[in-house]
Amino acid sequence: MTPAELSRTVLRSVRGAVEEQELSVPVPARIVVEPPPRPGCGDYASNVALQLAGPAGRPAREVAEILRKRLAGSAGIARVEIAGPGFLNFTLGDGALVALVREVLARGAEYGASNAGRSPGAAGAVAGSVSEGARDAVVAEVLARIDAVAGICGREAGGHPALAPAPYDLATLTARLGSDEARWVLLRPAPHDQVRVPERPVQRESNPRFQVQYAHARVRALLRNAGELGLVSEPGDVGLSSTAGAGASSSTGLAPEPSPRRDATDPASLQGLQTLRTLLATYPSVIEVAARLRAPDRVVRHLEATAEAFFRWHDVCPPLPVGEQKPLAVHRARLALAEAAGTVLANGLRLLGISAPEHL
DSSP: OOHHHHHHHHHHHHHHHHHTTSOOSOOOSOOOOBOOSSTTSOSEEEOHHHHHHHHHTSOHHHHHHHHHHHHTTOTTEEEEEEETTTEEEEEEOTTHHHHHHHHHHHHGGGTTOOTTOOOOOSOOOOSSOGGGOHHHHHHHHHHHHHHHHHTOOOOOTTOSOOOOOOSSOHHHHHHHHOHHHHHHHHHSSOTTSOOOOOSSOOOSTTSHHHHHHHHHHHHHHHHHHHHHHTOOOOOSOOOSSSSTTTTOBOTTSSSBOOOOOOOTTOHHHHHHHHHHHHHHHHHHHHHHHHHHHTOTHHHHHHHHHHHHHHHHHHHHSOSSOOTTOOOOHHHHHHHHHHHHHHHHHHHHHHHHTOOOOSOO
16 A cells, blocks of 8 residues: 555545544545654554544544544554544555555556656756756756656746755766766755765765665666576565575675574564665655655655665565575565665656666
């Protein structure tokens, strides 16, 4: 179940409560569900009960209980809990990850695009001229691409906030840093933050752009190596204890480094998998937010978080067999999850006009 599907499920529960006169409120057009602010509070949370409490003239927790009873047992939802003054916390069922991976792989380059949108093409020439300012030109180009993916048509040019200027023109930045790094440096800051230009691009984990591109290249390498083993990805149970740690690569990818063994009950392992799942599921909504707020930095930071989560999960749960181990169903499932992560990274990089390398 994706956040959009969960939102629609909650909306149906509100509409049902109104139709059956359990609540007397206007039915909202849309319900917002988001990852909870703290670990251990389920997969998603919504403040819909707090929003409806005033119009309903009832305590928020009472409204939340009405909705909780209606949502309990819904397909794809394992548990609904009430927290604090009336937040609804949702824990998804075991099949949620499998369904998500299937969706990402089925949609491929289209994943993240709205029904009215289209997938981003390869990076073209930067819109505008260098005289408009390096940052303005690159941001305008990327926002046009984000609008296309989000299904927004006919927005007038220049519909983004005033940007803090870049310290160099685009040609100088590209000559100094290379195209990918120059674009990342211009797109990463929030609109009113200053652009900070490094002395030179650094090809290691401390550089977020490198880590994102390396994560994509690592996924492609996994798929190539799996092909040599005759291993085909298949969404399923990724497990957490079968081969955890033995011979896993370090998150930098520069040297192999063993990771500690962890089992399926280890909180850190479960949280890492949950984080990666949430980031893959929320990628489409990040595109919508970036379009609405005119903020391509939202996409940049989502890719950074996805790459970091991928490496944390990958180091604990190697997608490929280790040593003499035979390929198992869990490896096919892990490979599918890795492929889904690579798909999101590739789609986001193309959206920003930055290369998604096969090798790095």
